[in-house]
Amino acid sequence: MLTTFEKLLASRFLVPGAGGRLALLIAAIGCAGIMIGVASLVLVVSFMNGAEVRLAGQIASADGHLFVSGPRLRIARPGEVQRTLESIRGVQAATASLDASGLITAGGRSFAANLQGVQPSQISVSPLFNGSAHSIAGAAPTSSGTMALGSDLADRLGIAPGDHAAITMVRFDRDGLAVDNHDLAVSGVVSTQVQSFDSRRVIMPIADLRAILRTDSVASKINVRLSDPEHQDAVVAAIKERLGPGYTVATWQSMNATLFTALAQERLAMTLIISLVTLIALSNVLSSMVMLVRYKVREIAILRTMGMSRYSTAKVFIVVGVAIGLVGELAGLVLGFGLKAAKDPITAGISAMMDHPPIELNVLLSLPLVISPTEIAWIVALVAFGVVTSTIYPALRAAAVDPASVLKHT
Template identity: 30%
Template structure:
């Protein structure tokens, strides 16, 4: 908003407190702080929610793929032919055969339920989620017949195992004898410990070469699923539609939306609800701007009448008070953005500090899925917050500004 020189002078004068106007300044300060806190809260919460969704998506999809091809009965016999068919589908960037089974593992008397996943050696080494998250050991140690496996960090911690430890994996579906079924027990050496960052995966997953997994599970040359990566995760249904028709008689194609729909839908509902609820803080701040400007107009009625008598038009008075309200909104928005980004940068320390003072674990990985609090600011959402705040601030100025502009100098100065 462009102000004339004399309008800028009056604008600056009314923004700063004069003697006897401390109460008006305090009310305006509350409006500024309310806008600041509302913007900061929206930036922090929306960035954290986006970070949680993005982190979960990257980890889950990175480990399980955009889609999976699963054979009827949980087994794919002619998996090499199916794998060629999947890789030949337009839009598919990679396809990984996997065999997975829930089993038991024991070490030093400790027993844990695990999910044993067998993968081809090259796929283990090329997996972006795994290779970038190795805490100890090396994935290159996992080769066919080596007896080496990789453990999730939480699983290793629960077992008390380290790289080089000998763990035993128990397959209840062992060989049949006259006395019943004897569980199959095979010892493996821990070759690597990884931390994906998703608690449920880190506490249960054991990764091993495909040949070793097939030997442990007695499946022969079979696999359970084929993990599929596509060019566009949002269009995975369209990309894999022809494949679903080709494999209708032998396998089911399920994308990430169907396998994790409840989780991501809940996150999306929570995201929208939090945005609406926190936007009410900015709306309350706008009402504070209205009240502070009304108080300012009542305190400056005589000054407004004198200005009008000296020749100032109505639109000048209107612009002055609109500029005051918008300045409070813009100033609060800018400071709120800075406060929000600072809080996001130091979010881990702030979370730990609050947890220390309250004596509570505010980010329990077993409840929150992720081991750390993520953050992913969205420029579009931040832009919406900024525009929304400035628009609310502008609308809040209209009633007080029109009241000021419609001041009748004759009525005000009649008895002066």
């Protein structure tokens, strides 16, 4: 605890007279640097979290958060497994699907496609087609002989709702290699903004896909959507316990491991870069405190002669440095959260001032900014630790002042 005298002395050093204005200016620069560094950390973490949340929402609404597969990628009784999954706490919906790879052709153009067969009753209520998550042109493929395509795939094929395309499958029979072509009508085009979906996905009634594949497989996997993805690990454990051995559960993160590894690396790189800015600001705090000790060396010598202890001297200068740093940290939090709250008006204003705003601005408008209390606590704790550390050397230097030597030469 500080004594009344130490508090008074610390406040006097924080607001120096004419002789200490240079030190005050340097301290203000250090304070501003910490403010900018903390605000940048808040915004960078918020943007990276927002990108992950947005991506999670897009992927989950397209396919689900979890994917349950049976032995040899076959689920013999999907209805029973679906009911079991939907009875688990935290599961919002479970949808069985039959998946395969094939070729889609239209107008002389052919592209590889991921074929997915789903029950028509489940297609109509899917976020893909009920308008709750994605944009769709046309209608859901609930009738036999219809299909829906990802928007990028439809653009490359040059087709739209109402057109026809052929699904080509290669199979082996007793006579060797055989090629089957199946003509289907395009009922709808879906845009999810997930490249892997929009560029390759073809959705159709599961009975049509069974006929195309000439298989009696009922389903290859069950897509599970969660009510709260934060509790994903608990739901995975419950699914494994209820279904028993023989079933595997994959998460949307593991299915997109390459993408999320890249996101994690980008977040780490951005955080390190912004941390270096904050570190430079902390060095300014250190230099300002060293200059303050230099400017006040005569006053320190007089106070030491009057009986002030080395410990008390060091404590006063630590308090001064911490006060400078914490003011900058608090200002940085206010600035960071202020910019976070004003993201939409700022982005809209910049977009309005430009004749041809880049697409990145539209992405920014739809990107949520998310930061957890734990991440805020980490930022505050690490910056506070850096502030305290940067004040130790100047405080020890002030405590080491020799009153006799200083007063002799002044």
